[in-house]
Amino acid sequence: MNIRIRHLTMAFVVLYAVLFLQVNRWQFLQRDALVDDPRNNRVTVRQFNSPRGRIVTADGDVVARTVKIDPKKRPNARFQYQREYPDGELFAHVTGYYTVAFGATQLERTENDVLTGKTGQQQVQGVDDLFTRDLTGTVELTLRSDLQKVTQQALKGRVGSAVVMDPRTGAVLAMYSNPTFDPNLVASHDTGEANDVLMKLQADKEKPLLANAYQERYMPGSTFKVLTTAIAFETGALTNLSNYPVTNKWVPPNTDNPIQNYGKKTCGGDLAEVFSRSCNIPFAQTAVALGPDTMVNGVNAFGLEEAVPIDLPGAATSTFGGDSDYFKDSLALLAIHGFGQGGVQLTPLHMATIASSVANGGVMMKPYVVQRRVASDNTVISDTQAQPWKTPMTAATARTLTSLMEGVVREGTAACCMQLKNGVKAAAKTGTAQLFDDPKKQRSHAWIMGFAPAEQPRVAVAVMLKGVNEEISAGTGGKLAGPVAKRLLDAALSLVPSG
Amino acid sequence: MPNATSPIANARRRSELLLVLLAGVITVAAYVLASLGKNASIPAGLGPFLAFVVALLLVAHVAVRFLARGADALMLPLVALLHGIGFVMISRLSDRLARLQATWTLVAIAAFVVTLLVVERVGDLRRYRYTTLAVGVGLLLLPLVPSLGFTSGGARIWVNLGPINFQPGEFAKIALAVFFAAYLAEYFTTKTKEEGTLIGAEPWRIGKLVLPEAQHFVPVMLAWGASVVVMVFEKDLGSSLLFFTLFVVLLWIATERTSYLLVGFGLFAVGAVIAYNVFGHVQTRVSIWLDPWSQYESRGYQPIQALFSLAEGGLTGTGLGLGDPAAVPAAHNDFIFAAIGEELGLLGSVAVLSAYVLLIGGGLRTALRADRAFDKLLATGLTTIIGVQAFIIIGGVVRVVPLTGVTLPFVSYGGSSLVANYVLLALLLRISDTTSRRLHETTDTASVWERLEAWRARRASKKTEAA
Structure with missing residues (x-):
């Protein structure tokens, strides 16, 4: 056996x-x-059955949070927790959304580890204290809820974007785009319902799901003259004493089509005058005089052809519309691009960083929206330090540009609308980007970029109103975007503590 | 009685005590971790739980120490470990089931002690072989009695006895193992190597293959019949396979003829093919086994969730209390192995597999050491029950065999199963102890009953003397 x-x-x-x-x-x-x-769906189930950290603004407003579902009120709830965005649309393009079936976007995606307590530091904390099951972290924004609300109201009824930032650090103080969406609807646990909402948003031609302030780029119009002027000063091609002939037409090389000033006006004079009145011809001539290589290198120094390194995903890349070989073959296009028409495209965020670089003595700071990441035991996981991104101009050039932009507000295209409260002096440059996409109806975007106080800048701003209707298209950047920028600068100067 | 003249037995008991306490430490630690993982708090009533676990383990150990001193030292600790891990998983899945399981644990340990107490010499069971046959068959058929038996989870294997429900099949398998060991031992103890064959008829042969004698077809057919009854009328495929394997294995070991094994499995194959063609539930089980993915929305849901659960665990597991094993329907019962795999990972599931392999090893070592045919056959049979049952259900969960609902011995939730398996363990320890006495590893001291009898006799004789 x-x-x-x-x-x-x-x-x-x-x-x-x-x-x-x-x-x-x-x-x-x-x-x-x-x-x-x-x-x-275990991962999803686990995520929605666990708490998730909050996203709060610099002024302490909770803009994303997780609430425990009361089983008595919702007996058929699929999960234990519901993600909520108390301010609805207000911060949708910054926080993004966090959904059962459609993933997560923006900070909800990139800050997932902090929010769920998965960073190394939080895990170590979890080992230290077995009784702290809630390891979720908090993400503190640089954005202010009060300023964001002003921005939302200022853009009400418009299609467009506005970005307010601290030029000294790159901290974004407000960033809003119209149209936007309510992330609460997408975060519904009813995936069918959430899907319907998403489909509708995706079908909208104004792309409300896209954070237009940094994920979409637009022709900048005359605001681009700030770049052309800076490049010319850097290479010594321009001085304060430069003078331009008074004319209404100029034929650039290699073409028969003349370039005209806005509204076919006759325009000319010294630099301060052509800059504040925003004549086109002097800047077209300057761009051609500088040549393709200098212009392309110059705009690259401003970060064009690169995505703005903001701590949000999917930032669009601003572009000059061609490399130097492209412009060597067509100096006429270089002339047009020189005053921000043609193939030049910038994101509103990028425009705000350019305004900031002038305000900050020529140093362009890296823009950011997350100031601090804080663990559940209130220890700081990370505190964002201001970092320079580019230095497109010297401090001297920045000073010159500042005085030129002050002229725009004092007696130029923004004189109508940029007189700040308490006599604070602002510096700005307007832009009216003419789109020739429809021969019958002329459309244009209204732009303004600037900062205040001009002597010691604390706030920089960029506003872009999309030319979707007659009113916008008929107006100019100064008249339309100017009041918005004034409102934002006034609000920011009073709300943001100086320091 | 602790005895200085039995160093081997004493050493075994010392090892057992250490290992049993180790199993207790693991259980309590796992219980605390599961509570920390799930609720981030030390479980309420940890003190009483600790006392409960230690008390039960000590009771079981002391029972062995006094009633089966020479028994194998490994089997009780292994069972305590499996039982402990199972209990922690059940308590982590449901407080209500944990309370019931705790009650059943008390009953099971009591049954363990009583079995050791009542069955003093394993040979005693031999005398009751026809009683055990009657009891076994009776228990097997009990669920078929109208108004008494009922169907749950698709199988009619339950009996309602007032406040409690139980599965008589769990006890039937032990009774039938005893009967078969006794029956086969009776026929084959006379057989020796010199005799070569049984007394009497020359066996039929086909070439070199010796066919089973006609009279031995009787038990084979009986086994086959019992399996068919279980499969057809109770729709319990797992138990059917278990019974049949038990009988065929015992027949093969007793006769030492591979032909029985071949004939047995041939019969089983025929039965299986017929069952597959005749019964829808068999076809369903097989089709889920072969391809659960195409029927994910319906019948494939449970086995696929079990695979997701195992995959979730990965190498080291999610940690006790940190997984989501309740996503698998019946995780506390048929699918408890998936729950263990999820929260303890590959390391945990392999540890459980290893515990079963070691337990089977302990049982078969007991069979090898035993010097009487009945003891050998019974130890083999009981071990086969545990080994095959664990294989069937784990194999069902990990898709090695079609899923059939049997409990994972000592681990799954279920009172009948737990009590029956502790009785089974007591019998194995008893066989081991009996062998140890025969081998003079331990002094063959008088048993409790024998001492009681002696005391009575002395008293009676004193009385007569006095009178």
Whole structure:
């Protein structure tokens, strides 16, 4: 019998070896495939059954939070927690959304580890204190809820974007785009309902899901003259004493089509005058005089052709519309691009960083929206330090540009609308980007960029109103975007503590 | 009684005590971790729980120390470990089931002690072989009695006895193992190597293959019949397979003829093919096994969730209390192995597999050491029950075999299963102890009953003397 019992033992060993191999298959070899299987909703279930940290503004407003679902009120709730955005649309383009079936966007995506307590520091904290199950972190924004609300109201009824930032640090104080969306609707646990909302938003031609302030780019119009002027000063091609002939037409090289000033006006004079009145011809001539290489290198020094390195995902890349070879073949286009028409495209955020660079003595700071990441035990995981991104001009050039932009507010295209409260002096440059996409109806975007106080800038701003209707298209940047910028600068100077 | 003249037995008991306490430490630590993981708090009533676990383990150990001193030292600790891990998983899944399981644990340990107390010499069971047959068959058929038996989870294996429900099949398997060991031992103890064959008829042969004698077809057919009854009328595929494997294995070991094994599995194959063609529930089980993915929305949901659960655990697991094993329907019962795999990872599931392999090893070592046919066969049979049952259900969860609902011995939630398996463990320890006495590893001291009898006799004789 003993031999048979030994055989039986061997048989059991073989049987259990098969089990061992099969368990290895599911838990090791094919594990990833099973975990990633679309039918496997364990990850989602776990996420929505766990708390998730808050996103709060610099002035202490909670803009994203998770609330425990009361089973008495919602007995059929699929999960234990619901993500909420108390301010609705206000911060949608910054926080993004966090959904059951459609993933997460913006900070909800990039700050996921902090919010769920998965950063190394939070995990170590979890080991230290076994009783702290809630390891969720808090993300503190540089944006202010009060200023953001002013921005929302200032853009009410318009399609467009506004960005307010601290030029000294790059901290974004407000950033809003119209149209936007209510992330609460997308965060619904009813995936069918959420899907309907998303489909509708995706079908909207004004792209409310896209954070237009930094994910969409627009022709900048005359605001671009700030760049052309800076480049000319940097290379010594321009001085304060430069003079331009008074004319209404100029034919650039290699073409027969003349360039005209806005509204076919006759325009000319010294630099201060052509800058504040925003004549086109002097800047077209300057761009051609500088040549393709200098212009392209110059705009690249401002960060064009690069995505703005903001701590938000998917920032669009501003562009000059071509490389130097492209412009060597067509100096006429270089002339047009020189005053911000044609193929030049910038994001409103990028425009705000350019205004900031002038305000900050020529140093362009890296824009950011997350100031601090804080663990559940109130220890700071990270505190964002201001970092320079580019230095497109010297301090001297920045000073010259500031005085030119002050002229725009004092007696130029923004004189109508940029007189700040308490006599604070602002510096600005307007832009009216003429789009020739529809021959019957002329459209244009209204732009303004600037900063205040001009002597010691604390706030920089960029406003872009999209030319979607007659009113915008008929107006100019100064008249339309100017009042918005004034409102934002006034609000920012009074709301943001100086320091 | 602790005895200085039995160093081997004493050493075994010392090892057992240490290992049992280790299993207790692991259980309590796992219980605390599961509570920390789930609720971030030390479990309420940790003190009483600790006392409860230690008391039960000590009771079981002391029972062995006094009633089966020479028994194997490994089996009780292994069972305590499996039981502990199972209990922690159940308590982590449901407080209500944990309370019931705790009550059943008390009953199971009591049954363990009573079995050791009542079955003093394993040979005693041999005398009751026809009683055990009657009890076994009766228990097996009990769920079929109208108004008494009922169907749950698709299988008619339950009996309602007033306040409690139980599965008589869990006890039937032990009774039938005893009967078969006794029956086969009776036929084959006379057989020796010199005799070569049984007394009497020359066996039929086909070439070199010796066919089973006609009279031995009787138990084979009986086993086959019992399996068919279980499969057809109770729709319990797992138990059916378990019974049949038990009988065929015992027949094979007793006769030492591979032909029985072949004939047995041939019969099983025929039965399986017929069952597959006749019964819808068999076809369903097989089709889910072969391809659960195409029926994810319906019948494949549970086994696929079990795979997701195992995959979730990965190498080291999510940690106790930190996974989501409740996503698998019936995680506390048929699918508890998936729950363990999720929260303890590959390391945990392999540890459980290893515990079963070691337990089977302990049982078969007991069979090997035993010097009487009945003891050998019974130890083999009981071990086969545990080994095959664990294989069937783990194999079902990890898709090695079609899923059939049997409990994972000592681990799954279920009172009948737990009590029956502790009785089974007591019998294995008893066989081990009996062998140890025969081998003079321990002094063959009088048992409790024998001492009681002696005391009575002395008193009676004193009385007569006095009179």
